[in-house]
Amino acid sequence: MNEVMRIIRQRRSVRSYRDRPIPPEECRNIVEAGLYAPSGMNRQPVHITVVNGKERIDRITAELKAAVARTPDNRYRDYVGAESYTVNFGAPVFMIVSANPARAVTAQADCACALENMFLAARSFGIGSCWVNQLGSVTGDDAFQRFLQEELAFPAENVIFCAAAFGFPAGDFPPAPPRRGSSTWIE
Numbered sequence: 583m584n585e586v587m588r589i590i591r592q593r594r595s596v597r598s599y600r601d602r603p604i605p606p607e608e609c610r611n612i613v614e615a616g617l618y619a620p621s622g623m624n625r626q627p628v629h630i631t632v633v634n635g636k637e638r639i640d641r642i643t644a645e646l647k648a649a650v651a652r653t654p655d656n657r658y659r660d661y662v663g664a665e666s667y668t669v670n671f672g673a674p675v676f677m678i679v680s681a682n683p684a685r686a687v688t689a690q691a692d693c694a695c696a697l698e699n700m701f702l703a704a705r706s707f708g709i710g711s712c713w714v715n716q717l718g719s720v721t722g723d724d725a726f727q728r729f730l731q732e733e734l735a736f737p738a739e740n741v742i743f744c745a746a747a748f749g750f751p752a753g754d755f756p757p758a759p760p761r762r763g764s765s766t767w768i769e
């Protein structure tokens with residue numbers, strides 16, 4: 583089977599990780615894969631924030647929990663509020679994919695394209711990943727934005743469109759769920 587098709591089929595969301603860092607070269611390749619993704623009108627608005635190490639990632643979890651708790655009607659209140667919740671499932675690397683929507687009307691789609699490229703690159707190194715959707719739910723929270731800018735050098739005009747955990751899986755990659763998408767062929 584073609585190598586790219588093999589990796590596409592093998593990529594899975596991983597929610598349990600080994601306590602093993604990602605080698606810097608592989609991290610750089612994952613980021614590069616994201617930055618090589620297509621973007622609407624080639625605006626390339628994507629910015630990737632790479633956060634390495636348990637303490638820094640734990641700070642993100644703590645700040646997110648506080649922001650969700652003070653956001654009225656946040657849809658993740660119970661999920662993020664659970665004591666066991668962390669943004670990274672114990673993974674050693676957390677990446678935030680953001681863009682300035684004023685720079686590109688396709689900012690959200692551009693970020694999603696970037697992240698899927700990153701997932702596939704990671705899988706090619708035997709590295710697992712999982713999209714983490716909760717950060718976008720506190721976009722309007724001033725204190726969370728301040729934390730991002732002051733501690734993670736986050737660009738002030740950017741919005742978080744996606745984020746993900748990366749690391750070596752604790753066990754095997756999970757099996758693929760049955761495919762439910764469909765296609766119509768007009769030939």
Ligand SMILES: Cc1cc2nc3c(=O)[nH]c(=O)nc-3n(C[C@H](O)[C@H](O)[C@H](O)COP(=O)(O)O)c2cc1C
Nearest residue numbers: 593594595596597712713714715716756757758759
């Ligand atoms: C837009 C989007 C948001 C997601 N958010 C989360 C999330 O917040 N937490 C999580 O554990 N998985 C999340 N996932 C991963 C999906 O649950 C996962 O892709 C799906 O169950 C299929 O499994 P697979 O990735 O192994 O094929 C998200 C995936 C997408 C595309």
